[in-house]
Amino acid sequence: MIIVNDILDLSKIESGSLTLEQRPFDLKKTLKHVYDLLRVKVHDGVEFNLYLDAGLPEIISGDPGRLNQILVNLAGNALKFTMEGEVTISVKKTAETDDSCQIRFVVKDTGIGISQKHLDTIFGRFTQAEQSTTRKFGGTGLGLNIVKQLVELHDSNIQVKSIEGSGSEFYFTLSYKKAVLETSPPEAKLFNDLGRLSILLCEDNYLNQKLAQNVIEGFGFKIDIAENGSQGIEMLAHGEYDLMLMDLQMPIHDGYQTTKYIRKEMNNPIPIIAMTAHSLAGELHRCLDAGMNGYVPKPFKQHELLEAIKSVLKKDIIF
Structure with missing residues (x-):
């Protein structure tokens, strides 16, 4: 070479x-x-x-x-x-x-x-x-x-x-x-007018948990973390949350099973956004069929996640 x-x-x-x-x-x-x-x-x-x-x-x-x-x-x-x-x-x-x-x-x-x-x-x-x-x-x-x-x-x-x-x-x-080196203007920070949302993250990977936590808290939201679908169901039953972020690949109950239980057994309409590293054809439709409201591929970009939250909550975001 x-x-x-x-x-x-x-x-x-x-x-x-x-x-x-x-x-x-x-x-x-x-x-x-x-x-x-x-x-x-x-x-x-x-x-x-x-x-x-x-x-x-x-x-x-x-x-x-x-x-x-x-x-x-x-x-x-x-x-x-x-x-x-x-x-x-x-x-x-x-x-x-x-x-x-x-x-x-x-x-x-x-x-x-x-x-x-x-x-x-x-x-x-x-x-x-x-x-x-x-x-x-x-x-x-x-x-x-x-x-x-x-x-x-x-x-x-x-x-x-x-x-x-x-x-x-x-x-x-x-x-x-x-010459003079031109400096790029600092990237504009993401701002929102959604207030202090309370978000439940269902994610079994520790690094992904920490990444999501930093991003969510950076938006000004509160976040709790469940390490699997079963724990997420338990926390949702005893807590008040505005939104769920749902990993699809988890032990005990995966994201699909957890969402179906929340919709059918708990009859809970909480907005749920799927988060997955798999970009298989038809997966978005499968998420929607399971009862989820949105879909964000991993690794996610901050503005994409915020846009997804905006979309499922149907509130305006100010950038």
């Missing part, structure tokens, strides 16, 4: 179909993501560092995905070929205007290094420094070629300095436009 994905990237670049995104992104957040992603590859005895210039802009406009790809390739290689010492990613602002800035990226390691005779070919396709490299360390021999072409797609170039046995240093400079 790695080989196939690398070849696809190369094909896109050569055909001109790979273009760079231009959107605002948080530079430091992107760099820290690369660092966190690669920490799991660090060998024992190797120190992995990320140095960020204090003068770096917070938000720039560009393609964070391709920057991520470049740095993951370079730093990933550095970590793979470094058994002791350190690997460092350094990022520094080198120039700035009112609307743009130039940023220098350096990936340096104390690994096996590259011999002088191979430095000129290291960015070639399917090329690695030594024939034994693939056998010993793995890899496709495409990563550095993709890095080179991605950097060139940014109208720049990548350079390398290395001493065999002492480590390598890859570096390049990219220009970015300054």
Whole structure:
């Protein structure tokens, strides 16, 4: 899959179909993501560092995905070929205007290094420094070629300095436009004018109980929980509730059996909303035939549940 994905990237670049995104992104957040992603590859005895210039802009406009790809390739290689010492990613602002800035990226390691005779070919396709490299360390021999072409797609170039046995240093400079990250307005909270409803939930799964409880209480309603249909019938017989939420798959009495008992034996018209993870054809009609008033699939969305409650109670909701 790695080989196939690398070849696809190369094909896109050569055909001109790979273009760079231009959107605002948080530079430091992107760099820290690369660092966190690669920490799991660090060998024992190797120190992995990320140095960020204090003068770096917070938000720039560009393609964070391709920057991520470049740095993951370079730093990933550095970590793979470094058994002791350190690997460092350094990022520094080198120039700035009112609307743009130039940023220098350096990936340096104390690994096996590259011999002088191979430095000129290291960015070639399917090329690695030594024939034994693939056998010993793995890899496709495409990563550095993709890095080179991605950097060139940014109208720049990548350079390398290395001493065999002492480590390598890859570096390049990219220009970015300054930008402002637009923040989305906070999601509107759901409000209702149904008052302090009292709801009985019949649900045997503990996690589903807690989820429903948080949502229902967030609506401003009171909730009691029955762990099966039999317990739900008992609680309904001795309590006052405005609505029932009914899981269909429960021990002792399932949702269908419980609803039929409530309708026929108790003659209780309380609104009942079915809640189930099964989305089988005809299940809604089966719920209605059993005497339920509404149906909400799990996992449910808060607004869907509130709409279902609104529907069965036939009262208006204010959003």
